Amino acid sequence: MINIDNNNKKDCCGCTACSSVCPKSCITMTEDNEGFFYPVVDGNSCINCGLCEKVCPVKKEISQDSIQQAFVSRINDKEVLMNSSSGGAFTALSRFAINNGYTVYGGAYNECFDVVHDSAKTNEEAVKFRGSKYVQSYMGNTFKNIKKQLDKGDKVLFSGTPCQCAGLVSYLRKPYDNLVTVDFVCHAVPSPKVWKLYRDYLTKKYKSNIKSVNFRSKVYGYHCSSIKIDMENGKSQKMGLNTDMFLKSFFFNVSCRPSCYDCHFKTVDRMCDITVFDCWNITRFVPNKKDDDKGYSAVITHSEKGAKFFKQASTCLEVFDADLDTLIKYDGKYAVKSIDYTPKREEYFRLVNEGLPIDEVTKRVIPIKAKNKLMGKTKGFLHATGLMSLAQKLKK
Ligand SMILES: Cc1cc2nc3c(=O)[nH]c(=O)nc-3n(C[C@H](O)[C@H](O)[C@H](O)COP(=O)(O)OP(=O)(O)OC[C@H]3O[C@@H](n4cnc5c(N)ncnc54)[C@H](O)[C@@H]3O)c2cc1C
Ligand code: SF4
Ligand code: SF4
Ligand code: SF4
Structure with missing residues (x-):
């Protein structure tokens, strides 16, 4: 069974895959004295089935064998652009998803301004996901709810940190055609x-x-x-x-969370379909563009499903091809490098x-x-x- 204590906290990103999969519901995500959540197992109820260890994404090799494609992009809607963190690529994906019957999941504020994972079925509701919240989001029963929807045949777009996306994919234990996952280049998550x-x-x-x-x-x-x-x-x-x-x-x-100082997910390969992040150097990729200081999103597609989905969602985006290595070198430093410990x-x-x-x-x-x-x-x-x-x- 999973065993996280004060000596190995960096081995847990808090994704909730283990607590969601446990057949005896004997894993509780419990807040520590720094405000981060970790799994605590009730040893009396545990039947040693090993499922919690099997789904833990930190224990898995992160790899994908499909061809990645890189782009820089910006949403055509001025108001959305000004309220998005970079170029509004995420809203383009979420709008396309909702217009095609998906439920969208992402990080939002609750009424007290805690950051929590939540769902939306309309574009009006999905506004709550717009903009980065630099805090680890509370996952609650998100993974279980998504599985229920996917098993019913509902379509789901999930957005979150690379470790949350990897945790979800790992928890599900089989591929779902009706799931699209979107992560971002992730500096880290604060407490x-x-x-x-x-x-x-x-x-x-x-x-x-x-x-x-x-x-x-x-x-x-x-x-x-x-x-x-x-x-x-x-x-x-x-x-x-x-x-x-x-x-x-x-x-x-x-x-930041201990796992962020030695992050298992810092690789260009991802266990997700699409990655979005900040493009700070638009003129490097589109030399004839003037940088108007309003922001562009960098986008990497990691799977055929992700490439198709991004292409279909692009009707409301300005999109330019980009060289993957150059994009990572200049704008995606934290895609491949953990933050320094101090x-x-x-x-x-x-x-x-x-x-x-x-x-x-x-x-x-x-x-x-x-x-x-x-x-x-x-x-x-x-x-x-x-x-x-x-x-x-x-x-x-
Ligand atoms: C904690 C954090 C660290 C980041 N670090 C970097 C970085 O180092 N380099 C970089 O280039 N980009 C980083 N980003 C991503 C960047 O801030 C933008 O989100 C990205 O450029 C996409 O912008 P956008 O305009 O397309 O969409 P936005 O409107 O910004 O889309 C927001 C998306 O992020 C999700 N989200 C917001 N807050 C959270 C959260 N706390 N937990 C999970 N999901 C959340 C929403 O569900 C939505 O999908 C980070 C984002 C977060 C939340
Ligand atoms: S070993 Fe099985 S029963 Fe025990 S905590 Fe892990 S998932 Fe639950
Ligand atoms: S599955 Fe997720 S929450 Fe559970 S131990 Fe692994 S990283 Fe931590
Ligand atoms: S840096 Fe981001 S992806 Fe890595 S463990 Fe921290 S929150 Fe997860």
Whole structure:
């Protein structure tokens, strides 16, 4: 049976394949003191059938033998583009799916702004999936629900992290023609506990509840994307990765899941049909295009099914062919490389668990420099005067 303890947490990505497959329902996904979920087995009910180990994607070789194709793309709908993390490729896939009778699954906020996996059957409902949420999503019974639908013959499009997609495919244990899986290039996932502490900090600071969160707001342009949080009382904050304490904890690798520092899924081969990610270098792939700072999505199809699905969904996209190796080299670094481990992670969670307020923990472990605070304050001016792109070029 599966056995995850304090010594081998990096061997579990929290996908829920094991707890979903257990015939005795004796595996409970349980939150640890960092806010991540791990399987805990009730040894008294376990019949040692070995299924949980068999489906664990971390124990499997990740490979696909079909030909991959690479593209860069952008959705034709301006409003969707501006609300998508990159070029809106995911919404194109989800719209095509829904218009053809699929149920779409993806990461969404619940009413408290926890990130959870959810489903949608209409394009209006599927808006909740738009935009990256940089937090590990809570899976609940998603895998079991999908299996029930697939066995009935319903069509399903599942989107999630590479480990969630691999976990689902592995849990299902047989191929389904009526399932399409979409993952993304995945930096890592931060702790839901840290996300909750940060939301509580904001609620206290602004004396108001949160109204909306956009981790990848393009208000200062795609290349300078910011986290924009609107509060119910009309107050709002926009910050970048060097000035926002939550983004900084993510991009400075202090709040991520242990499995992300040695990720089993960092390979161009995927156990999914389609991968979407950020294309930061559009002019490298389409030299006659001007980079208008609104974003493009990079797309890799991994299977015949994925290639056909993307082609059919492309009617609402601008699509250009791209060279796979070049796309990975310039835009897909984290498709093949894990984030670097930093010893500051231990200190960060030690202070979090000692109950120090999250702004104090940030000050001590990953302090936000005065220079960056000042830069953050001038962003609005730089963007409005067109000086932002000059500042970015100088920085590069
Ligand atoms: C945690 C995380 C890390 C990422 N790291 C990178 C990276 O290092 N490099 C890179 O190029 N791109 C990364 N991405 C992907 C990138 O942010 C965009 O999602 C991608 O460019 C597609 O953008 P889009 O405009 O097509 O669609 P979007 O509108 O951004 O589509 C969002 C899709 O992501 C899914 N999703 C959102 N949040 C979560 C979540 N927490 N868990 C599971 N699924 C979720 C939704 O279901 C939907 O399918 C990451 C995304 C996430 C969520
Ligand atoms: S060995 Fe079988 S019964 Fe025991 S926990 Fe794993 S799946 Fe459940
Ligand atoms: S990676 Fe998934 S299947 Fe493996 S132990 Fe963790 S939750 Fe279970
Ligand atoms: S980095 Fe790897 S282990 Fe972490 S969430 Fe992404 S795919 Fe899963």
